[in-house]
Amino acid sequence: MHPLPAAAARDSPRCRFRGIMRGDTGDPALDRITLLEPFRALFYAPFYLAESLGAFARQGVAVEMVTAGSPDAASAKLLAGEADLAWSGPMRPLLLRATTPDCTLRSFCAVVMRDPFLLMGGAARPAFALEQLPGLRLGLVSEVPTPVWCLRGDLAERGMDWATLRAVTDRTMAQNAEAVAEGGLDLAQMFEPFACRVEDAGGAVWHAQAGRGHTAYTAFYATEAGIAAKRAPLMAMIRAMAEALEFIRSAPAGEVAERIAPRFPDVPSSHRVRAIARYQGLGLWDAGPRFPRAAFDRLGAAMLASGVIPHVPPFEACVDDAIVEEALA
Numbered sequence: 001m002h003p004l005p006a007a008a009a010r011d012s013p014r015c016r017f018r019g020i021m022r023g024d025t026g027d028p029a030l031d032r033i034t035l036l037e038p039f040r041a042l043f044y045a046p047f048y049l050a051e052s053l054g055a056f057a058r059q060g061v062a063v064e065m066v067t068a069g070s071p072d073a074a075s076a077k078l079l080a081g082e083a084d085l086a087w088s089g090p091m092r093p094l095l096l097r098a099t100t101p102d103c104t105l106r107s108f109c110a111v112v113m114r115d116p117f118l119l120m121g122g123a124a125r126p127a128f129a130l131e132q133l134p135g136l137r138l139g140l141v142s143e144v145p146t147p148v149w150c151l152r153g154d155l156a157e158r159g160m161d162w163a164t165l166r167a168v169t170d171r172t173m174a175q176n177a178e179a180v181a182e183g184g185l186d187l188a189q190m191f192e193p194f195a196c197r198v199e200d201a202g203g204a205v206w207h208a209q210a211g212r213g214h215t216a217y218t219a220f221y222a223t224e225a226g227i228a229a230k231r232a233p234l235m236a237m238i239r240a241m242a243e244a245l246e247f248i249r250s251a252p253a254g255e256v257a258e259r260i261a262p263r264f265p266d267v268p269s270s271h272r273v274r275a276i277a278r279y280q281g282l283g284l285w286d287a288g289p290r291f292p293r294a295a296f297d298r299l300g301a302a303m304l305a306s307g308v309i310p311h312v313p314p315f316e317a318c319v320d321d322a323i324v325e326e327a328l329a
Contacts, residue, residue: 030062031233036078036086038071042192042267042275043116044218045260046244046285047087052259053247055240061233071144075105078222084230085222085237087111089146090291093221093318094300098309104224108320109238110291111245112218114284115209117147118195121187122180124204130154134164139176139188142169145308146217146299147189147209153302154212192275193267199274210282214295215302219319227320235327242289242328249285253277288328291319 037044050056056063066083068074074086075096096103119138121128133155141147152162168176168185176188181201190198195205209215220237227234248256257272264272279285286292293315300312 030057030060031230031236032062032064033085033230033233033237034064034066034083035237036066036068036074036083036088038068038074038086038088040067040263041116042260042264042272043112043279043284044087045256045276045279046111046241046248048260048263049248049256050240050244052262053244055243056237058243059236059240061236061240063237078226079105084226085220085234087218087220089144089299090216090219090221090296090318091146091149091299091303094296094303094313095309097313097317098303098311105221106224106227106320107216107219107221107318108227108234108291108323109220109241109289110216110286110295111220111241111289112284113214113216113286113292113295114282115147115150115212115215115217116191116279116282116284117141117150117189117209118191118205119187119189119207119209120177120180120195120198120203121206122183122185122198122201122203125206128206130207131158131160134160135166136186137166137168137184139168139171139179139185141173141189142171143173147191149306149308150209150212150215150299150302151189152306153298154209156302156305192278193271195278196271196274208282210284212298214292214298216291216295216299219291227323231323235323238289238324238327245285245288248276249280249287253280256280289324290328291321291324 068077071088074088075092077083078086090107093105093107096105155162173190173194177194177197179185180188180198180203187206253276254273256276296315303309304312
């Protein structure tokens with residue numbers, strides 16, 4: 001795993017945030033949940049909104065958020081029993097269930113169901129299409145694998161050979177953003193707020209990976225035993241996330257950006273607002289926490305095309321729909 005983006009670096013394992021979500025008054029009647037975030041990112045905004053809105057406490061849960069430092073670290077800590085649940089890509093249960101028969105991880109409560117990554121170029125190119133990638137100097141995300149797998153899946157659907165790309169794979173998003181701005185790369189794959197930085201330097205969005213449609217990107221996940229042991233408080237968290245998802249789809253981007261500002265002290269207000277508005281426009285967050293099967297199928301197909309899994313395990317094995325339906329009943 002390469003260094004995290006600058007916006008997330010302060011939340012590395014050496015500098016973890018441990019704090020009870022806003023709204024917890026220490027009431028012993030509240031169920032206490034330890035929640036792992038893999039790293040800090042603007043596309044995770046609904047989780048921070050649930051904190052800002054006091055939604056968890058209203059549902060009777062006191063949540064301690066711990067930054068794991070990376071998706072791999074979050075998974076390891078969860079499996080070691082150091083937390084009740086985590087949020088991360090549904091790729092984790094999908095990957096492990098495809099390669100480890102005794103894996104008990106399951107995803108639930110869909111939050112980010114479209115791809116938040118953007119292909120940013122150094123100048124506007126409104127007629128760009130993915131078919132034009134061969135021959136261009138492309139910086140790929142090195143910090144996490146899912147956006148690369150999904151792009152590989154997009155190219156596979158078009159009958160394109162991944163090996164024909166002139167890809168740079170060993171730089172961080174921050175380094176790639178600088179290279180695009182300086183002309184060292186034609187385009188690069190990144191999430192917000194790096195896209196805003198490229199725009200400020202005269203660059204532009206060439207392609208939004210969200211345009212492919214539903215893709216399973218972020219949900220809660222836990223072990224089957226953990227879900228059984230904490231079923232009631234986990235259902236409360238699902239209801240809190242439903243509130244946050246409803247809010248983020250209808251509130252002005254400026255209000256959302258202001259509410260999550262304490263989690264992003266190093267990101268300029270203008271970038272937070274622009275990023276949230278862009279993600280709202282792309283439909284990044286669904287109307288509620290029910291998990292779209294099409295999102296799972298598309299992610300599984302991309303992982304299969306990328307050669308990281310030998311087969312796509314069943315949706316029912318990887319996703320717990322029942323707990324969400326029970327929570328929302």
